[in-house]
Amino acid sequence: MDAPSIKVCFVTTGATAxxxxxxxxxxxxxxxxxxxxxxxxxxxxxxxxxxYVMDKHVELASKWxxxxxxxxxxxxxxFDFNQDGLKEQFMLVQQSRGLVISHAGSGSILEALRxxxxxxxxxxxxxxxxxxEDLAIAMERSQYLLRGDIxxxxxxxxxxxxxxxxxxxxxxxxxxxxxETKSFAAIMDETMGFLD
Numbered sequence: 001m002d003a004p005s006i007k008v009c010f011v012t013t014g015a016t017a018x019x020x021x022x023x024x025x026x027x028x029x030x031x032x033x034x035x036x037x038x039x040x041x042x043x044x045x046x047x048x049x050x051x052y053v054m055d056k057h058v059e060l061a062s063k064w065x066x067x068x069x070x071x072x073x074x075x076x077x078x079f080d081f082n083q084d085g086l087k088e089q090f091m092l093v094q095q096s097r098g099l100v101i102s103h104a105g106s107g108s109i110l111e112a113l114r115x116x117x118x119x120x121x122x123x124x125x126x127x128x129x130x131x132x133e134d135l136a137i138a139m140e141r142s143q144y145l146l147r148g149d150i151x152x153x154x155x156x157x158x159x160x161x162x163x164x165x166x167x168x169x170x171x172x173x174x175x176x177x178x179x180e181t182k183s184f185a186a187i188m189d190e191t192m193g194f195l196d
Contacts, residue, residue: 008098009035010089011045012108018048019103019124025150026101027057029064034157036073045078054078090115099160104132113144113170118160122148143168
């Protein structure tokens with residue numbers, strides 16, 4: 001892929017326990033329409049062990065795009081698990097001035113934020129202890145990311161273009177002569193409001 005001529009939306013759903021509802025949501029007509037309007041050319045999904053869900057919804061997405069636009073307006077591709085991590089995909093998004101849509105796992109959030117690219121985080125509200133929702137709300141409040149709704153990702157996708165210009169740098173830069181590098185846990189505690 002030639003980075004300057006493409007615009008990539010990369011979706012990570014989690015490798016060990018994939019968030020299948022996120023796969024379904026990002027391949028829905030409303031999300032595909034929002035991606036097309038945003039100038040995206042490629043949709044790349046890390047689907048974990050949910051290949052069956054991916055294959056089914058890629059087929060439905062392909063049929064919808066052909067019916068709606070007369071052709072597939074997005075190149076849709078995916079992969080299972082990359083033992084080397086997702087650095088290559090995040091770099092591709094960064095180079096193409098694209099977007100990452102992620103499940104609300106703290107590791108995926110941290111890795112995406114290091115690349116200073118627009119990030120939509122979609123909490124899995126079906127989890128028992130819904131810490132993902134709390135984390136997403138706190139991080140959105142601090143303007144590190146956008147929180148997406150699994151029922152309709154289109155508004156967050158549409159807002160990601162303007163969000164790029166106002167998103168906060170992560171990790172936050174401390175001021176003064178004695179700059180301190182905080183641990184991820186300390187930054188999260190501060191963001192969530194857990195102060196000493």
